[in-house]
Amino acid sequence: MTMPQIEIQIIASLVAIACAIPGVFLVLRKMAMISDAISHAILPGIVVGFLFTGSINSPVLILLAAATGLLTVVLVEIITSTRMVKEDAAIGLVFPALFSIGVIMISRNFANVHIDTDAVLMGEIAFAPFDRMVIAGVDLGPQHAWVMFAIVVLNLVFTSVFFKELKISTFDAGLAASLGFAPVAMNYALMASVSITTVGAFDAVGAILVVALMIVPASAAYLLTDDLKAMLMISVGFGVFSAISGYWAARFLDVSIAGAMATMSGIVFLVLFIVAPHRGLLSIMKRKKRQKTEFAQMTLAIHIHNHSGKNDDVEERRIGHLAKHLSWTPDFGREIVRQALKHKLIRLEMDVISLTGKGVKFVKAANGLITSKYHPEFETLRKEFIIFAD
Amino acid sequence: MDQFEFFIRLFNDYTTQTIGMGTAFLGLMSGVLGVYAFLRKQSLLGDAVAHASLPGIALAFLLTGTKNTLLIFAGAALAGWVATFWISGIIRNTRIKSDAALAIVLAVFFGFGLVLLTFVQRMENANQSGLETYLFGQAATLLREDVTAMGIISVFALVVITLLWKEFKLMTFDEQFARTLGFNQKYTDLAINTLIVLSIVIGLQTVGVILMSALLIAPAAAARQWTNRMSTMVLLSAVFGILSGVVGTGISSAGNNLSTGPVIVLVAVAIVVVSFVFAPGRGWLARTIAKNQNRRSLALNKLLEALYQTCQNHRDIKHKHSINIIKAVPGYNQKTLNSLYEKGLIEITGDNQWCLTDQGIEIARESIKPGRSGS
Numbered sequence: 001m002t003m004p005q006i007e008i009q010i011i012a013s014l015v016a017i018a019c020a021i022p023g024v025f026l027v028l029r030k031m032a033m034i035s036d037a038i039s040h041a042i043l044p045g046i047v048v049g050f051l052f053t054g055s056i057n058s059p060v061l062i063l064l065a066a067a068t069g070l071l072t073v074v075l076v077e078i079i080t081s082t083r084m085v086k087e088d089a090a091i092g093l094v095f096p097a098l099f100s101i102g103v104i105m106i107s108r109n110f111a112n113v114h115i116d117t118d119a120v121l122m123g124e125i126a127f128a129p130f131d132r133m134v135i136a137g138v139d140l141g142p143q144h145a146w147v148m149f150a151i152v153v154l155n156l157v158f159t160s161v162f163f164k165e166l167k168i169s170t171f172d173a174g175l176a177a178s179l180g181f182a183p184v185a186m187n188y189a190l191m192a193s194v195s196i197t198t199v200g201a202f203d204a205v206g207a208i209l210v211v212a213l214m215i216v217p218a219s220a221a222y223l224l225t226d227d228l229k230a231m232l233m234i235s236v237g238f239g240v241f242s243a244i245s246g247y248w249a250a251r252f253l254d255v256s257i258a259g260a261m262a263t264m265s266g267i268v269f270l271v272l273f274i275v276a277p278h279r280g281l282l283s284i285m286k287r288k289k290r291q292k293t294e295f296a297q298m299t300l301a302i303h304i305h306n307h308s309g310k311n312d313d314v315e316e317r318r319i320g321h322l323a324k325h326l327s328w329t330p331d332f333g334r335e336i337v338r339q340a341l342k343h344k345l346i347r348l349e350m351d352v353i354s355l356t357g358k359g360v361k362f363v364k365a366a367n368g369l370i371t372s373k374y375h376p377e378f379e380t381l382r383k384e385f386i387i388f389a390d
Numbered sequence: 391m392d393q394f395e396f397f398i399r400l401f402n403d404y405t406t407q408t409i410g411m412g413t414a415f416l417g418l419m420s421g422v423l424g425v426y427a428f429l430r431k432q433s434l435l436g437d438a439v440a441h442a443s444l445p446g447i448a449l450a451f452l453l454t455g456t457k458n459t460l461l462i463f464a465g466a467a468l469a470g471w472v473a474t475f476w477i478s479g480i481i482r483n484t485r486i487k488s489d490a491a492l493a494i495v496l497a498v499f500f501g502f503g504l505v506l507l508t509f510v511q512r513m514e515n516a517n518q519s520g521l522e523t524y525l526f527g528q529a530a531t532l533l534r535e536d537v538t539a540m541g542i543i544s545v546f547a548l549v550v551i552t553l554l555w556k557e558f559k560l561m562t563f564d565e566q567f568a569r570t571l572g573f574n575q576k577y578t579d580l581a582i583n584t585l586i587v588l589s590i591v592i593g594l595q596t597v598g599v600i601l602m603s604a605l606l607i608a609p610a611a612a613a614r615q616w617t618n619r620m621s622t623m624v625l626l627s628a629v630f631g632i633l634s635g636v637v638g639t640g641i642s643s644a645g646n647n648l649s650t651g652p653v654i655v656l657v658a659v660a661i662v663v664v665s666f667v668f669a670p671g672r673g674w675l676a677r678t679i680a681k682n683q684n685r686r687s688l689a690l691n692k693l694l695e696a697l698y699q700t701c702q703n704h705r706d707i708k709h710k711h712s713i714n715i716i717k718a719v720p721g722y723n724q725k726t727l728n729s730l731y732e733k734g735l736i737e738i739t740g741d742n743q744w745c746l747t748d749q750g751i752e753i754a755r756e757s758i759k760p761g762r763s764g765s
Contacts, residue, residue: 027486032493033434040600082674084666085428085611092433093611096604097659100652103526107648117526117649121600122504208441208600209504212497219490256508262501269494279484 004129007142009244011128012261014148015201016213016239021155022194023214023239024232027222028170032215033088034073034191037095039198039210041072043102043120046202057131057143062199069195070188072098099207123206123258144203151200158193159232162186167228205258212262213239220269223276238268294382296336298366299326301345304353305363317353343385358385409529409643412537413635413654416593419544420602421609421631422551423589425624426582428610429562434489435474437603438496440590442473444503444599447524448510457520459536463543463591470587473499500599527598527651529639540592547585558582559620596639598651608658609634615669634658686729691757692721694735694746698754701746710743 026032045068049061072094079090106117131143140146159166169176169183176183194214201210217238221231246261253260274281303326307316315321322333337353340346345359355363362385369381427436446469450461473495480491507521523531551558560568561578569575586606593602609630613623638654667674696719701707716722730736735750746754 027490030487030489032487032490033437036434036437036493036496079666082666084615084672086431086433088431089428089433089607089611092437092603092607093659093662096601096655100601100604100655100659103652104648104656107652118522121525122508208500209497211493212501215490215493216498219486219494222486222490223484250505253505253509254512255506256501256504259501259504259508262497263505266494266498266502269498273480273484281483284483 012243016243019213020239023218038069040095040099065199066195216265417631417635421628424610440602442499448506526649529650612665
């Protein structure tokens with residue numbers, strides 16, 4: 001690896017870390033699309049900031065552009081509060097307007113801003129190592145790495161100092177307000193952090209792909225854990241992985257680096273969407289199938305119970321009859337009988353089914369569950385009687 | 391060329407004619423379909439679908455090697471479709487909420503689109519592809535066959551909407567009720583979503599993938615302020631859409647070939663701002679006026695009641711009081727007093743004395759009757 005390559009990967013990782021931290025809170029607060037709005041709306045702020053400072057990495061520019069991000073949030077809130085349109089429409093009106101103003105400023109070569117619209121969309125991380133931070137003649141590395149490092153530190157400090165406040169106001173804004181934790185102030189502080197991060201990352205990955213690094217790793221982490229701290233760490237991990245693997249994929253295929261990073265984050269998400277334990281598609285499908293057979297065993301046991309004892313009816317208890325009475329396909333019926341036999345809920349004599357002692361208990365418990373007003377989890381039944389299912 | 395000249399030339403020049411017709415179809419289509427997206431609270435779905443169509447555009451070009459309008463439309467629509475499916479799949483199957491699902495699909499598809507786009511640009515015939523214009527839109531690239539394709543799709547959409555007007559309307563306002571009446575929710579949803587995707591797709595060449603969603607929402611959001619009727623809203627929204635498309639294209643052609651997308655969006659947003667301020671009833675101006683009127687009539691009533699109570703302390707209700715007494719009455723101010731006088735509810739005699747008129751007494755009695763609000 002050459003030096004610039006290493007530097008690009010360091011910058012990319014810092015961008016991913018900086019984005020993942022506020023991203024987790026956006027996902028949990030159901031405000032993910034605000035990051036989309038902010039990432040578009042900062043554009044005119046960047047152009048105007050560039051007019052004043054002449055440098056894309058200047059802290060003044062970052063603050064000015066971040067202020068535009070906050071302005072977006074405030075505008076959306078004002079428009080929503082008039083109740084003339086709903087919040088989603090307000091978001092959808094405000095950011096395209098601001099973004100359009102930014103694009104027109106750039107394409108009219110406003111103030112000789114040397115940003116082209118490609119850079120707006122894709123970022124220029126490949127060129128980031130050329131901007132050096134030189135203090136007293138000593139080369140301290142790429143300027144952009146220092147900017148992103150500062151933003152990472154800022155986000156880390158903000159998140160750890162206000163962790164309790166952020167956590168409570170995210171999960172229960174009412175409680176946070178009653179405990180005096182100022183959820184509104186927390187909200188604006190978070191929006192400020194999102195805005196600053198977006199402006200800092202904008203130069204590297206472009207406006208829209210900031211959204212990928214904020215929302216996608218956090219959502220993927222949300223599929224894996226219920227713990228806020230774990231979710232923060234996992235999303236930082238996914239973010240860095242997407243950034244670095246995206247960089248190499250882009251080099252290999254000679255395509256947009258930022259685009260490849262977003263694509264990699266999407267692949268990570270897709271894989272977890274399918275295979276995540278408990279919450280992935282596969283385990284959902286498996287669980288649904290298991291619940292179906294368990295419920296069918298319950299139906300079978302109740303059916304047999306209804307036709308035993310006082311109302312004994314051997315015909316109703318024949319295997320062949322199940323298809324007719326319970327509208328099961330013969331295959332499904334056989335499978336359920338097999339399962340019920342395995343769990344020792346029923347006995348089979350010459351195609352006639354009868355309940356075992358355990359089966360009778362199962363029916364009583366199931367009846368109790370169905371008829372009681374208070375419904376304990378079906379899981380308790382399962383644990384007691386069908387524990388050997390898997 | 392100034393704007394006026396452009397609109398004159400619209401009817402003479404072949405190219406401008408083409409572009410004008412194209413943007414008119416686009417405005418019509420997005421105006422009409424935008425109403426459904428807006429009322430179904432799917433404003434941001436349009437944003438996700440528009441961004442997500444980028445890989446479809448690039449793939450259509452990569453696979454066929456041509457820039458045939460219908461093929462590109464098909465590619466974009468297909469990608470938009472896959473995006474809506476994935477979004478609803480994420481929402482249905484995981485605890486991830488709709489906002490994050492939209493953001494995920496939007497960003498990932500768009501990123502993948504950029505990957506494909508840069509890949510296309512590396513190819514030999516890169517210069518002919520001109521796919522970058524799909525990012526911000528370039529009306530100047532519209533050809534007659536593009537406009538024909540847009541026209542066919544718009545007419546198709548309008549026919550479907552006319553035929554399924556009742557179903558769409560019911561499904562938009564009361565999905566549960568529609569289902570109890572036996573309308574098939576799945577197919578109606580499918581039809582509306584397909585039309586919304588189509589309306590986005592036909593705008594990509596002119597407005598671009600990044601800003602197309604705004605053209606979908608803005609005319610509808612503006613139209614919503616002027617009316618409470620669905621049919622009027624659709625018509626108004628179509629007019630606003632056409633206006634944004636044609637005027638925006640005019641301005642951008644006049645101004646050194648700016649990308650048309652941003653200009654059209656700004657025109658559409660300007661219409662929204664005007665509607666927010668000036669629309670009767672819902673608009674800011676109308677509401678402010680109504681609020682002030684309300685406040686004034688409340689103040690008037692309050693003062694009148696207070697004066698009446700002062701008068702009641704005398705046996706003769708028409709007993710004249712000195713004007714200075716009024717100043718001590720709660721709710722007194724000169725303006726309110728003047729309007730009471732103008733309305734003929736009090737009379738003032740030459741020697742600075744006042745009393746309530748018969749009409750004033752009657753209104754005051756009416757307003758302090760038990761069960762009415764007020765003192």
